Amino acid sequence: MTPATVETQEELTQAFAIQGLNSWYGSFHALKGVSMTIPEKRVTAIIGPSGCGKSTLIRCLNRINDLIPGFRVEGQIAFKGQNLYDPALDPIQVRLQIGMVFQKPNPFPKSIYDNVAFGPRLCGEKDRSKLDAIVEESLRKAALWGEVKEKLKQSALALSGGQQQRLCIARTLAVGPEVLLLDEPCSALDPIATAKIEELLMDLKKSYTVVLVTHNMQQAARASDYTGFMLLGELVEFALTAKIFTNPTNSRTEAYITGRFG
Amino acid sequence: MTETIRKRPPRRKTQERLVQAVLFFCAAVSVFTTLGIVGVLLFETIEFFREVPLWSFLTDTQWTPLFSDKHFGILPLACGTFLTAAIAIAVAMPVGLLTAVFLSEYAGDRLRGTVKPVLEILAGIPTVVYGYFALLFVTPLLQRFIPGMAGFNALSPGIVMGIMIIPMISSLSEDAMYAVPQNLREAAQALGASRLQTAFGVVVPSAFSGIAASFLLAVSRAIGETMIVAIAAGQQPRLTLDPTHPVETMTAYIVQVSLGDTPTGTIEYKTIFAVGMALFLATLVLNLLSHGLRERFSEKYG
Numbered sequence: 001m002t003p004a005t006v007e008t009q010e011e012l013t014q015a016f017a018i019q020g021l022n023s024w025y026g027s028f029h030a031l032k033g034v035s036m037t038i039p040e041k042r043v044t045a046i047i048g049p050s051g052c053g054k055s056t057l058i059r060c061l062n063r064i065n066d067l068i069p070g071f072r073v074e075g076q077i078a079f080k081g082q083n084l085y086d087p088a089l090d091p092i093q094v095r096l097q098i099g100m101v102f103q104k105p106n107p108f109p110k111s112i113y114d115n116v117a118f119g120p121r122l123c124g125e126k127d128r129s130k131l132d133a134i135v136e137e138s139l140r141k142a143a144l145w146g147e148v149k150e151k152l153k154q155s156a157l158a159l160s161g162g163q164q165q166r167l168c169i170a171r172t173l174a175v176g177p178e179v180l181l182l183d184e185p186c187s188a189l190d191p192i193a194t195a196k197i198e199e200l201l202m203d204l205k206k207s208y209t210v211v212l213v214t215h216n217m218q219q220a221a222r223a224s225d226y227t228g229f230m231l232l233g234e235l236v237e238f239a240l241t242a243k244i245f246t247n248p249t250n251s252r253t254e255a256y257i258t259g260r261f262g
Numbered sequence: 263m264t265e266t267i268r269k270r271p272p273r274r275k276t277q278e279r280l281v282q283a284v285l286f287f288c289a290a291v292s293v294f295t296t297l298g299i300v301g302v303l304l305f306e307t308i309e310f311f312r313e314v315p316l317w318s319f320l321t322d323t324q325w326t327p328l329f330s331d332k333h334f335g336i337l338p339l340a341c342g343t344f345l346t347a348a349i350a351i352a353v354a355m356p357v358g359l360l361t362a363v364f365l366s367e368y369a370g371d372r373l374r375g376t377v378k379p380v381l382e383i384l385a386g387i388p389t390v391v392y393g394y395f396a397l398l399f400v401t402p403l404l405q406r407f408i409p410g411m412a413g414f415n416a417l418s419p420g421i422v423m424g425i426m427i428i429p430m431i432s433s434l435s436e437d438a439m440y441a442v443p444q445n446l447r448e449a450a451q452a453l454g455a456s457r458l459q460t461a462f463g464v465v466v467p468s469a470f471s472g473i474a475a476s477f478l479l480a481v482s483r484a485i486g487e488t489m490i491v492a493i494a495a496g497q498q499p500r501l502t503l504d505p506t507h508p509v510e511t512m513t514a515y516i517v518q519v520s521l522g523d524t525p526t527g528t529i530e531y532k533t534i535f536a537v538g539m540a541l542f543l544a545t546l547v548l549n550l551l552s553h554g555l556r557e558r559f560s561e562k563y564g
Contacts, residue, residue: 069370171453
């Protein structure tokens with residue numbers, strides 16, 4: 001199929017350029033010839049029904065799927081011009097540049113402080129005052145500092161679901177990535193916690209490229225600048241969010257967003 | 263009027279009651295046997311302490327109930343038990359934990375499926391075989407490296423006991439690590455952790471209570487282990503922490519007296535119940551602690 005391109009009035013820098021991406025879990029063909037460009041410092045949403053490959057797609061963007069036995073990928077993903085699947089590349093360095101937040105809040109069973117400091121410590125940061133500064137800055141960026149500054153030593157598992165998810169965002173920001181991948185980050189949260197995360201995304205896109213997978217169409221409409229619609233492993237349509245939701249080109253997109261299936 | 267649902271045949275009710283009674287009886291046998299054992303242990307222990315004050319039992323540094331100059335200090339036996347168990351744990355803990363990390367974090371499903379049952383076969387070898395292995399193979403081997411080591415000593419059975427309990431630690435720890443949710447591993451790896459950093463920075467700490475439970479259970483097993491130490495550690499109650507000397511553990515002492523011709527009702531006879539009680543209390547406490555830790559672990563991820 002023809003690569004989806006974004007019709008846009010603004011001049012955007014590309015963060016990711018995906019070309020003819022195919023991937024398999026064992027013999028299951030999960031992504032079928034996906035091509036798209038993801039712009040820098042915008043929120044790009046990927047929507048589609050369960051099993052359409054949207055999670056697989058963003059899990060390819062930081063090579064976290066390398067860890068799944070039997071997973072295979074073909075095609076190209078360039079991040080700022082560099083091929084992510086270049087065998088000479090260190091996947092750990094890829095993941096430090098391209099952070100990820102998962103569906104279910106997954107803080108480590110450690111203190112709030114140790115959760116945020118986990119990444120910087122792995123990178124060899126031992127200086128206490130520097131760590132303190134990173135932890136505070138990351139928690140501020142994730143709009144959690146005010147709620148937890150008095151109890152940094154407490155277990156992260158004692159936080160509410162929404163707070164845990166913001167902690168996971170803070171933990172990801174602490175290693176200083178350029179991209180934030182969010183895989184259905186609000187599907188386990190209530191509407192109020194969801195609203196807080198969405199508000200946070202608006203703020204984060206000023207400094208980060210955000211890719212948001214969601215099965216909640218309203219969320220994509222509210223929180224994203226660009227939206228891609230996927231179905232059965234294919235990218236059906238990719239355009240400005242406003243266009244996708246008001247005037248989709250493809251009849252399958254229209255059927256999905258008007259609720260005729262999915 | 264036709265009946266669509268048939269009435270219960272009259273005999274069934276009595277049948278079911280009978281089955282229930284038989285099943286209850288079977289369950290009751292093991293419960294009452296346990297209570298009976300604890301009862302006898304308690305009774306004979308009280309008898310023992312009528313003749314020997316608790317204080318001298320706990321503080322006397324000699325254990326010579328079979329000699330004419332009788333001393334009833336449990337310390338030498340407790341020390342022998344502690345020494346052999348400590349050696350066993352020193353061997354089993356690192357090896358067992360690393361095996362568990364390998365199986366849970368590195369091995370593929372097929373390899374895990376093969377290695378785990380093989381390891382568990384180790385646990386099925388009769389302990390008397392381990393005992394002779396310690397006495398006739400490990401001790402001569404060690405004597406080549408440690409000149410002056412006695413033929414009976416704490417080191418050799420300690421090491422062999424450690425080998426025996428490796429599968430226990432590795433299997434239970436692996437269960438605990440395997441139960442750590444996959445999304446924690448992904449979170450760590452998404453933050454740039456390598457597999458090794460994920461294993462020791464996230465998985466092991468997250469499974470800590472389960473791993474600690476397996477250690478405690480292994481300690482309890484080592485303390486209660488009888489055959490290996492009875493065969494290879496010697497039977498000399500000696501208050502020492504030198505692993506090259508012969509020692510006697512609490513269990514080995516009980517074997518020694520039980521196999522001898524000690525008349526019922528004498529003080530020598532009663533000593534084995536007092537020692538047995540001490541042993542029982544030690545392993546009971548360890549097992550309870552281990553159980554509690556495992557409950558806490560399954561609460562977290564259950």
